[in-house]
Amino acid sequence: MKHKRTRLSGTSIRNRIVVTVLATVVLVSLLGTALSGREHAARLMSGLKAESQVLTSVFGDTLSDPLWDYDYLMVQQRLEHLVDTRAVIGARVFDNRGSKLAEVLTDRFDPDAAADYLVFDHRIVAQSGEWVGTLFLWVSTEGVSFEVWRAIRYDAATAGILAVITAVVVFVGVNLISGPLSRVADAMVRIGEGALDTEVPERGRDGEVSRMADALEQLRLKSLRVEQAERELRRANAHLEQRVTERTAELETAREQAVEANRAKTEFLANMSHDLRTPLNAILGFSEIMRAGAFGPLGDPRYEEYVEDIHHSGSLLISLINDLLDISKVEAGKYELTEEVVDIRTLVHNALRQIATAVEGAALTLATHIPADIPALRGDSRVMTQILNNLLSNSVKFTPRGGHIDVSAWTDAQGLIHMSVADNGIGMTKEGVAKALRPFEQAHNARAREHNGTGLGLHLCDNFMQLFGGSLEIVSEEGKGTTVIVVFPLERVIERKRSA
Numbered sequence: 001m002k003h004k005r006t007r008l009s010g011t012s013i014r015n016r017i018v019v020t021v022l023a024t025v026v027l028v029s030l031l032g033t034a035l036s037g038r039e040h041a042a043r044l045m046s047g048l049k050a051e052s053q054v055l056t057s058v059f060g061d062t063l064s065d066p067l068w069d070y071d072y073l074m075v076q077q078r079l080e081h082l083v084d085t086r087a088v089i090g091a092r093v094f095d096n097r098g099s100k101l102a103e104v105l106t107d108r109f110d111p112d113a114a115a116d117y118l119v120f121d122h123r124i125v126a127q128s129g130e131w132v133g134t135l136f137l138w139v140s141t142e143g144v145s146f147e148v149w150r151a152i153r154y155d156a157a158t159a160g161i162l163a164v165i166t167a168v169v170v171f172v173g174v175n176l177i178s179g180p181l182s183r184v185a186d187a188m189v190r191i192g193e194g195a196l197d198t199e200v201p202e203r204g205r206d207g208e209v210s211r212m213a214d215a216l217e218q219l220r221l222k223s224l225r226v227e228q229a230e231r232e233l234r235r236a237n238a239h240l241e242q243r244v245t246e247r248t249a250e251l252e253t254a255r256e257q258a259v260e261a262n263r264a265k266t267e268f269l270a271n272m273s274h275d276l277r278t279p280l281n282a283i284l285g286f287s288e289i290m291r292a293g294a295f296g297p298l299g300d301p302r303y304e305e306y307v308e309d310i311h312h313s314g315s316l317l318i319s320l321i322n323d324l325l326d327i328s329k330v331e332a333g334k335y336e337l338t339e340e341v342v343d344i345r346t347l348v349h350n351a352l353r354q355i356a357t358a359v360e361g362a363a364l365t366l367a368t369h370i371p372a373d374i375p376a377l378r379g380d381s382r383v384m385t386q387i388l389n390n391l392l393s394n395s396v397k398f399t400p401r402g403g404h405i406d407v408s409a410w411t412d413a414q415g416l417i418h419m420s421v422a423d424n425g426i427g428m429t430k431e432g433v434a435k436a437l438r439p440f441e442q443a444h445n446a447r448a449r450e451h452n453g454t455g456l457g458l459h460l461c462d463n464f465m466q467l468f469g470g471s472l473e474i475v476s477e478e479g480k481g482t483t484v485i486v487v488f489p490l491e492r493v494i495e496r497k498r499s500a
């Protein structure tokens with residue numbers, strides 16, 4: 001954290017601004033110095049030229065009399081006087097034929113350093129108007145260079161001082177700006193790294209930096225809230241996952257328990273039914289003998305009535321026990337179907353013969369609708385008879401006197417064989433139908449029923465149909481009647497050609 005802070009301030013905007021401003025000041029000063037130096041030099045030079053021009057002509061004119069008088073000594077003396085003064089470093093006088101008459105050269109005179117001097121000339125004319133000679137003056141420009149360099153040095157020094165002052169001012173000024181900025185930037189970096197408890201400096205004042213700091217604080221608070229929400233979400237998730245795992249385990253245990261309980265129940269039923277059947281058979285057998293009076297009359301007519309009751313109750317019990325035994329076998333998957341060819345017309349005919357007395361007793365009419373060419377079925381005739389008996393006995397039980405029962409069988413378009421038992425009896429509600437299919441449940445309450453039952457018949461029929469790979473459907477309307485349809489799968493249908 002510490003080294004980051006230094007690095008941040010080190011490459012700061014402040015330094016960049018200082019360097020930029022400083023470079024600009026230096027550049028501008030240099031340019032200014034160069035320009036003003038050039039101008040200064042030009043001005044000095046032109047001044048020197050004008051001055052020297054005047055000097056040459058005025059001084060030249062003073063030589064016209066001595067030249068006219070051939071007083072060359074005087075000319076020489078005057079030249080020596082002149083050369084002593086000012087920037088003149090050499091002087092020569094020629095006559096009109098080009099012969100040198102007088103010459104003064106200082107030790108500064110160097111004809112090779114052409115850049116360091118200027119040469120001026122003047123034709124000397126006598127009062128008579130006759131050309132008597134020519135004056136040449138060599139004037140040094142060193143003075144000018146010296147002046148210019150001095151001015152440049154002065155300008156450069158001024159610029160240098162200016163640059164230093166500028167640098168200091170800019171440094172201090174920018175520091176005032178970049179200080180808060182770099183503090184906010186430091187906080188921003190720390191918050192960016194995830195240290196959301198970082199305090200944001202420079203807040204609550206005027207200006208851009210403060211506004212930035214305020215925004216950063218908002219961001220920090222928002223991030224804090226998001227982080228907290230995420231944490232809570234994770235916690236809730238973990239809790240939920242744990243609950244799901246627990247519930248799954250509970251459900252699995254419950255399922256295992258249910259499977260085990262069901263298995264125990266089936267086993268119990270099977271054992272019980274088997275153990276009950278033996279004594280019941282004895283009760284039935286002996287009551288049958290007594291009822292028939294095989295060894296002589298019972299005597300009192302009440303005994304005959306009792307024996308009748310004993311036999312009737314025994315029959316009900318044995319059929320209940322047989323149903324129970326069948327159900328437990330089917331549910332345990334232990335029921336073995338006998339696979340044989342079953343002729344539907346014969347099957348129905350036999351079933352109707354068994355129920356005929358009951359139908360008559362209930363004053364019902366009965367009709368069958370079975371096509372002569374209906375295919376045979378591969379099935380278990382004992383089980384199929386049991387199904388038919390159940391359906392028929394229900395119709396007899398739940399159809400009031402004068403009612404009608406229809407037994408039909410047909411093949412549908414797909415070739416499946418359907419069998420149905422329909423009546424116009426008391427019917428069932430929708431819930432009644434669902435109840436009727438469950439074991440031990442009945443669609444009507446006890447008062448509505450005139451007959452006793454165990455509630456096992458339809459459940460057993462449904463289970464048998466599943467064993468056949470077929471299905472059982474109940475279509476019923478309260479007060480109108482009931483139709484129960486069983487459907488056998490295609491693989492159980494035997495074409496007439498083969499069965500005929």
Ligand SMILES: Nc1ncnc2c1ncn2[C@@H]1O[C@H](COP(=O)(O)OP(=O)(O)O)[C@@H](O)[C@H]1O
Nearest residue numbers: 394398436442443444453454455456457458482
């Ligand atoms: N043909 C029918 N008409 C009206 N209700 C019926 C018919 N068949 C069955 N039920 C209803 O379905 C219930 C269950 O029938 P079932 O399983 O055969 O048991 P049970 O005959 O011993 O009562 C019956 O108690 C009755 O309420």
Ligand SMILES: [Mg+2]
Nearest residue numbers: 390394453457
């Ligand atoms: Mg029944």
